[in-house]
Amino acid sequence: xxxxxxxxxxxxxxxxxxxxxxxxxxxxxxxxxxxxxxxxxxxxxxxxxxxxxxxxxxxxxxxxxxxxxxxxxxxxxxxxxxxxxxxxxxxxxxxxxxxxxxxxxxxxxxxx
Amino acid sequence: xxxxxxxxxxxxxxxxxxxxxxxxxxxxxxxxxxxxxxxxxxxxxxxxxxxxxxxxxxxxxxxxxxxxxxxxxxxxxxxxxxxxxxxxxxxxxxxxxxxxxxxxxxxxxxx
Numbered sequence: 688x689x690x691x692x693x694x695x696x697x698x699x700x701x702x703x704x705x706x707x708x709x710x711x712x713x714x715x716x717x718x719x720x721x722x723x724x725x726x727x728x729x730x731x732x733x734x735x736x737x738x739x740x741x742x743x744x745x746x747x748x749x750x751x752x753x754x755x756x757x758x759x760x761x762x763x764x765x766x767x768x769x770x771x772x773x774x775x776x777x778x779x780x781x782x783x784x785x786x787x788x789x790x791x792x793x794x795x796x797x798x799x
Numbered sequence: 800x801x802x803x804x805x806x807x808x809x810x811x812x813x814x815x816x817x818x819x820x821x822x823x824x825x826x827x828x829x830x831x832x833x834x835x836x837x838x839x840x841x842x843x844x845x846x847x848x849x850x851x852x853x854x855x856x857x858x859x860x861x862x863x864x865x866x867x868x869x870x871x872x873x874x875x876x877x878x879x880x881x882x883x884x885x886x887x888x889x890x891x892x893x894x895x896x897x898x899x900x901x902x903x904x905x906x907x908x909x910x
């Protein structure tokens with residue numbers, strides 16, 4: 688089945704810097720990719736989703752890149768601020784599947 | 800907009816006890832999920848259900864039962880709580896065209 692690896696597990700940046708989180712996956716038939724944010728004591732909040740026919744998507748300071756050749760998905764926070772401090776998860780959904788596979792999470796700390 | 804509600808928010812149980820966690824959604828989503836999240840770790844799928852009365856085992860179903868008697872609700876039972884167990888249980892729902900919506904979690908502590 689689908690395997691997803693997410694890195695780095697921990698990331699610390701200063702306010703205004705970029706933060707990049709990467710997931711690699713194994714199933715080339717994967718249809719749908721998402722990024723979620725989990726703040727302390729809360730559930731997961733959807734940030735952005737892309738279909739497999741999309742290479743790049745930008746929304747509100749976030750950029751998602753999909754490299755299907757290398758089976759790599761990335762999330763770039765272009766100018767991080769302390770409110771972005773949270774755990775981020777990628778999620779990969781295979782074509783026709785119900786079982787979403789999540790990455791292991793990246794704990795991001797943005798310091799002033 | 801809809802909402803997905805998990806109850807209780809906090810659950811303290813005793814070793815060997817049977818404990819039930821509940822999840823309700825009003826999105827009319829077909830599929831519902833239970834995940835377990837251990838401190839500092841990712842999500843592991845316990846059970847999911849693609850429609851009312853359907854149950855599918857995830858990777859971590861041993862030690863758990865689930866029930867989907869109505870489309871809007873999905874409950875999870877810890878069949879015998881393990882001493883010192885501490886985890887967050889997250890419920891989620893989606894339909895085929897939508898992203899996941901997560902509840903805010905039930906925090907379990909077994910003493």
